[in-house]
Amino acid sequence: MTTTTATATATASATAAVRFDGVSKQFKDGTVALTGADLTVRAGEFVAVVGPSGCGKSTLLRIASGLESVTDGAVQVDARNVGYVFQDATLLPWRSVRANVELLAELDGIPKAERKRRTAEAIELVGLTGFEKHLPHELSGGMKMRTSLARSLTLQPDVFLFDEPFGALDEITRERLNGELLKLFQARTFAGLFITHSVAEAVFLSTRVVVMSGRPGRIVADIAVPFDYPRDHDLRYTEAFGAVCGEVSHYLRSVS
Amino acid sequence: MTTTLAQSTDTAMPASTDAVGGTRRRAASGKSIGRRLRGLVPPAIVFGVIIGAWYFVSNVVLAPRLRYMLPEPHEIIRIGFMDSHNLSELMQALAVTTKVTFAGLGIAIVLGVGSGMLMTQAKWLEASLFPWAIILQTVPILALIPMISFWFGYGISSRILVCVLIAFFPIVSNTVFGLQSADRGMHELFSLHGANRFTRLWKLQLPAALPAIFAGFKVSAGLAVIGAIVGDLYFKQGVPGIGTLLSVYTSRLEGERLFAAILLSSLLGVAVFLLFGWLGNRAVGRWYNANRG
Ligand SMILES: Nc1ncnc2c1ncn2[C@@H]1O[C@H](COP(=O)(O)OP(=O)(O)OP(=O)(O)O)[C@@H](O)[C@H]1O
Numbered sequence: 001m002t003t004t005t006a007t008a009t010a011t012a013s014a015t016a017a018v019r020f021d022g023v024s025k026q027f028k029d030g031t032v033a034l035t036g037a038d039l040t041v042r043a044g045e046f047v048a049v050v051g052p053s054g055c056g057k058s059t060l061l062r063i064a065s066g067l068e069s070v071t072d073g074a075v076q077v078d079a080r081n082v083g084y085v086f087q088d089a090t091l092l093p094w095r096s097v098r099a100n101v102e103l104l105a106e107l108d109g110i111p112k113a114e115r116k117r118r119t120a121e122a123i124e125l126v127g128l129t130g131f132e133k134h135l136p137h138e139l140s141g142g143m144k145m146r147t148s149l150a151r152s153l154t155l156q157p158d159v160f161l162f163d164e165p166f167g168a169l170d171e172i173t174r175e176r177l178n179g180e181l182l183k184l185f186q187a188r189t190f191a192g193l194f195i196t197h198s199v200a201e202a203v204f205l206s207t208r209v210v211v212m213s214g215r216p217g218r219i220v221a222d223i224a225v226p227f228d229y230p231r232d233h234d235l236r237y238t239e240a241f242g243a244v245c246g247e248v249s250h251y252l253r254s255v256s
Numbered sequence: 257m258t259t260t261l262a263q264s265t266d267t268a269m270p271a272s273t274d275a276v277g278g279t280r281r282r283a284a285s286g287k288s289i290g291r292r293l294r295g296l297v298p299p300a301i302v303f304g305v306i307i308g309a310w311y312f313v314s315n316v317v318l319a320p321r322l323r324y325m326l327p328e329p330h331e332i333i334r335i336g337f338m339d340s341h342n343l344s345e346l347m348q349a350l351a352v353t354t355k356v357t358f359a360g361l362g363i364a365i366v367l368g369v370g371s372g373m374l375m376t377q378a379k380w381l382e383a384s385l386f387p388w389a390i391i392l393q394t395v396p397i398l399a400l401i402p403m404i405s406f407w408f409g410y411g412i413s414s415r416i417l418v419c420v421l422i423a424f425f426p427i428v429s430n431t432v433f434g435l436q437s438a439d440r441g442m443h444e445l446f447s448l449h450g451a452n453r454f455t456r457l458w459k460l461q462l463p464a465a466l467p468a469i470f471a472g473f474k475v476s477a478g479l480a481v482i483g484a485i486v487g488d489l490y491f492k493q494g495v496p497g498i499g500t501l502l503s504v505y506t507s508r509l510e511g512e513r514l515f516a517a518i519l520l521s522s523l524l525g526v527a528v529f530l531l532f533g534w535l536g537n538r539a540v541g542r543w544y545n546a547n548r549g
């Protein structure tokens with residue numbers, strides 16, 4: 001799938017999975033959410049975006065997904081399949097875990113046998129085996145997020161968009177899911193664009209951390225994260241990790 | 257892709273927490289049976305008081321020649337229900353009224369859910385149709401009775417029409433409300449995956465609307481019983497319904513049979529209400545009630 005919004009500029013380099021070119025967004029009510037945002041996520045990269053509340057991070061993702069249009073600039077998403085995980089797990093309350101995981105593949109018209117196979121695989125990947133028949137209200141917040149994640153995994157996305165997926169979870173669950181997401185990132189090669197409020201989460205997960213300014217949002221810093229994958233939980237407590245977090249925090253404070 | 261990410265220890269925690277929640281819920285509902293039985297005591301006392309007062313009025317307040325106004329309860333049962341001729345007359349009438357109720361309700365359900373689905377297909381459809389549904393609701397049903405007889409005569413079809421008119425609105429309004437209650441995020445997800453109108457309706461809006469739709473059915477079921485009895489009262493051609501008997505017995509000052517008929521029509525109302533409550537619970541109770549905590 002190649003979504004090109006507004007005036008498409010020249011094709012990006014072959015490895016660019018998501019590319020924002022001078023993207024601006026003004027809502028109908030006059031709110032300017034983004035001004036001239038440039039950002040490229042290459043295949044195999046995992047880019048985290050941090051920024052003050054209301055600076056336009058969600059808008060950026062919604063534009064990438066095609067839910068919002070741009071006022072100016074261009075967005076290019078080069079992927080056969082795009083996965084989305086939002087802060088709210090948005091599960092259908094009347095569907096079991098299995099049926100919820102199956103939903104998107106169903107909407108995309110994937111043949112039944114293949115759909116069932118992918119559903120079972122995705123449920124196993126996120127560690128929900130044994131909970132297939134549970135309804136969403138019978139799940140903890142973390143398990144709902146896993147279900148949401150599994151639902152996107154059935155599409156075998158090559159670009160994955162995350163909008164504060166773990167924001168509503170407690171620290172321990174969040175860290176555990178961070179670890180699992182990283183394993184997923186390695187097992188399946190997708191490009192990730194991950195929005196978060198947590199500096200530690202951003203640094204732990206990503207190859208690059210991008211800092212956005214307050215509204216209207218621009219990209220003010222782009223910090224490479226020098227740690228190799230696989231990353232161990234203990235990385236969080238090393239000095240080098242703390243140094244990168246400190247740098248991100250520094251930029252974040254300067255724009256808030 | 258054989259990597260299993262969550263190790264068993266990872267899921268063990270949410271799994272066991274969930275199980276604990278499950279047993280706690282079950283324990284709570286087990287306890288509530290005893291509590292529910294105890295809950296029956298106060299209304300039973302009220303029932304006793306009412307029956308006592310009833311006998312008092314029948315025997316002490318009313319002179320014997322006025323006793324038809326409030327016959328003693330056991331007399332109502334003896335004359336109304338134990339007498340086989342009276343009983344069969346009542347039962348036949350009850351069957352007719354029940355049929356009218358369900359026919360009217362059935363038509364109202366089809367029309368109500370259908371037009372509710374139609375209205376949610378486009379803003380302009382809702383804007384142009386829904387006000388008329390409200391106006392239909394505000395027209396007093398009794399004001400329409402002469403016109404109904406004018407058009408459809410005094411038979412069963414007029415009785416059914418009264419039921420339809422009275423039961424229609426709660427179903428339409430609840431259907432419209434329910435279909436619009438689906439989560440915005442879910443709508444976006446469906447949009448992202450190119451879901452068409454039909455898929456969206458079938459897989460998202462309709463299931464989301466079921467709790468509201470069934471709530472509407474429950475209200476309308478009660479109204480349909482009222483409609484059927486009102487219909488019986490005015491459209492007396494053909495087999496008499498319970499409402500027909502109510503007016504016949506009243507005109508003959510047959511208090512016992514009148515009260516027996518009243519009792520049966522109340523039972524019909526309660527039964528229909530319970531039936532639709534049960535159906536609604538069967539349809540959506542598993543996810544809906546639990547979601548509301
Ligand atoms: N549909 C809309 N119409 C008008 N204004 C909007 C709309 N959506 C978002 N905004 C505004 O655009 C700005 C950016 O919103 P956005 O949701 O992208 O912020 P965010 O960075 O994701 O914030 P947070 O960190 O709190 O999630 C906010 O000021 C918001 O109020």
Ligand SMILES: [Mg+2]
Nearest residue numbers: 057058059163
């Ligand atoms: Mg946001």
